[in-house]
Amino acid sequence: MDVKHYLDSTYLKTAEQANLSEEKNTEVVAAYIQEAIDHHFKLIMIRPDKVALAKEMVLNSKSQLTIGTVIDFPNGDGSLENKLKEANLAIQNGADDLDFVVDYKAFINEEFDKVKKQVLEGTELGLQHHKIVKWIIEVAALNDHQIIQLSVLIKNVIIANFKEADYEKVFVKSSTGFYKTPEGVPNGATLHTIKLMLENSFPLSVKAAGGVRTYQEAVEMINLGVKRIGTSAAKAIANGEDASNGY
Ligand SMILES: O=C[C@H](O)COP(=O)(O)O
8 A cells, every 4th residue: 555645635634633632822723724724624623712723724724624622521521511602602613523522421321311412402503513423432431242232222322313414423432632541541442442442433523533543544444444533743743744743
């Protein structure tokens, strides 16, 4: 396989460059956004307070870059009212993709109705505004059974409430990249967890995020069927580098 060609033609269509630190310096954030524009990534993933800046830069550059932001990040345990408020603001500021953190602690406590309600109402809001909606399930906090169960729960809410054409606009996403794991547990997407998500959330889409550091991993995940790769190493991967030790 010609890796360079593969990266250009396939990886870039899926690549989301994540810059989710709470960086306040506008020039630093603008440089990240410019980098994503210059590398022709699919999307720049930034904190909600940076969405308006990204929108302005994308419009000025006439770039195809889309803008994603995180909602109720990184813990996902805020109220539904707050999730919807944050999402509404992000929509007003020009976000294309809304990556909501599922209240995975409520899920672990078997508060399934609470989780279903947030998935339903958050998705409804996003799709009404023609946005892509992603649900971050935080795989490192869950065991395999819970990953399967939560993927199925999200899938069932979407199938029961939305039309078929909407299914691919809703994603199950692996990780925030910010979860503090017990020693030895990988904080993020692994091939194993991604396979579980793909098998149990179809026909929804899957985004691999958290700890993706090499083009081999990215290519393997794309070949398995993920539609997006979210990583703070997007530039290194696009250059065919191994960023395992640098991030
Ligand atoms: O949404 C994307 C994640 O924050 C990326 O995680 P990462 O920094 O481990 O690549």
